[in-house]
Amino acid sequence: MTRILIIGATSTIASHCARLWAAREAEIVLAGRNMSKLEAVAADLAARGAQRLTCHGLDVNDLAAQRLLMEAVFADGKTVDIALVAHGELPDEAACDADPGTASGHFTTNATSTIALVSTLAARLRAQGKGTIAVISSVAGDRGRASNAHYGAAKAAVSTFCDGLRARLSGSGVHVLTIKPGMVATPMTAHLDLPPLLVASPTRVARDICRAIDRKKATLYTPWWWGWIMFAIRLVPEPLFVRLKL
């Protein structure tokens, strides 16, 4: 039976991925901050066919809690086939500009905690000699933009770290997938005024992620056309780019 670990399991994208894995009758370990929400997700997955479900409360910014989670997940020589790291938040850029504490707090949640978690996971999976670590980064990490400099910086750190780790782990049997979703209809974007045609459903994004994991893809843009959008955005010459205020 496939055993799957999901960090940030109450996130909309993660729980939609979990639904697809539940339909494959996987064993799923859910970790997240809010225990009652985790249990709602677990009940849903149980109905959809997940064979075994465990919920762990986790504050990703608490390194001791991270270590306890890892010990519990890998106890008694148990292994993990897929680890999906999905936690994150969309900072209010103006609030980050105004308060260095807020800026650094968001960076810790979106980048530092992820890198710490993924490092530990990498060591565990290398020891077991198999498995996939899939990390939800963002298209925002591809180039710093005026509208989301703080968020983009954290996601750039995550993307870069994942790319490096994938290279480091090549040949070890462990695969690393960098996931770069565009705009997705989730609570994180609910308050934004986004163009409806560009906003993907979490169902579609989850389908792309599960397929990319199955196929051991290195980087996934989802929906796929974000790859081309970001390619174009990276090509814009700097003098023009700064004036566009994207």
Add this chain to the structure above:
Amino acid sequence: MKHGLLSWGRYPATPQRARPVYWRDDIRQALFEAAKPTLPFGNGRAYGDGCYAPSGEVLHMRPADRFISADWQCGRLRAEAGITLAEILHLCVPRGWFLPVVPGTGLATLGGAIANDVHGKNHHRRGTFGCHTLSIDLIRSDSSNLTCSRSENAELFAATVGGLGLTGVIAAAEIQLMPIQSAAMATITQRFNRLEDFFALSSRLDGAHEYGVAWVDCMASGRNRGRGIYIAADHAGPGTQAHPARLALTVPFTPPVALINGLSTRAFNPLHWHLAPARERRAITHYAPYFHPLDRVLSWNRLYGRKGFQQFQCVLPDSTAQDGIAEILRAVSVSGLASFLTVLKRFGDMVSPGLLSFPIKGVTLAIDFAQADKPERALFPVLDAIVHRAGGRLYPAKDAHMPAAHFQSAYPHWRHVERMRDPAINSSLWERLTR
């Protein structure tokens, strides 16, 4: 995502501000924070203004779409209100269970199916959705969270089934499923030449089959008036194989003019009728294309153009049905207005627990009209009068026009539901009908 939500008919075109609800635990706060009066909104499959809040801000329930528990021994399922019926079927069918009542679209939500007490092609056997609803978790602005069923808070249960979302926010519900032996359907198709033939066919076949419904060529006149295609069906026996339809298509944008219009309908209707078999033809098909052929074309309502469309759905009691339906069809064909989708079905005598439930024993007729033709100007007053005279009534879930006086005399329990209404909730439809 901030965009205006519209009803399925896209008429009246008053886009609603969405306040999305992702978790059951968040409903109470959303109800508290929303502009009042607000209204729970599912997946926007109500046709008229029944899903519009007077304040213009609705609680968008669709994101709360989790199963809560599933008992595959007894076929009992509990889920959050935002899950769609198609999603429920997708999970149930491989496990040998089916929704006992399935409306014409799988894209309605569980909460919407209860709030409108929807019916299906097997009303003559299974009644409405509310007949199979075991309990409802209701969140009201003026009380603690309630569980409503036939035995607990029974009065509120009766007001909530078919209660148009007015009695509180349906957070979750438990329903009873029915067992099936295959995902396939065994269908019998036969066209008929006159309205009388429909009544004869449905009298003969409805009793013997789980499902029965007819499509009517609403534009045919003279001796062809009332011609149509009757389809009866049953769930197929064990081992019968059928495959679901291919990929869904989508109408990505709203064309500036209605593509479903007099011209295309006049071309389609006779062709559709002539292609149907003159004698009984039996076939096997997958349940999805049988129940929801139109769901394959996502957002097909856009084909009616920017102005949208209205559906006129009435039910007439048996005693007046045959003459009344004939009179309606005559009035429609005289008006020259095109209708692409006209559906005729006989209702049975199963009584719903819901106070405002639409079906009564008799015959129901549903006709779609492009709003570009302004059907409410000349045609609807004529049709309303026929229905009123015949002792029938219109379906609030489809309505954007019915006269308040007709509603109040046809649904005598409306005052009772009004008394049970959550003070923080109202709908544009309700304001219009209870004024």
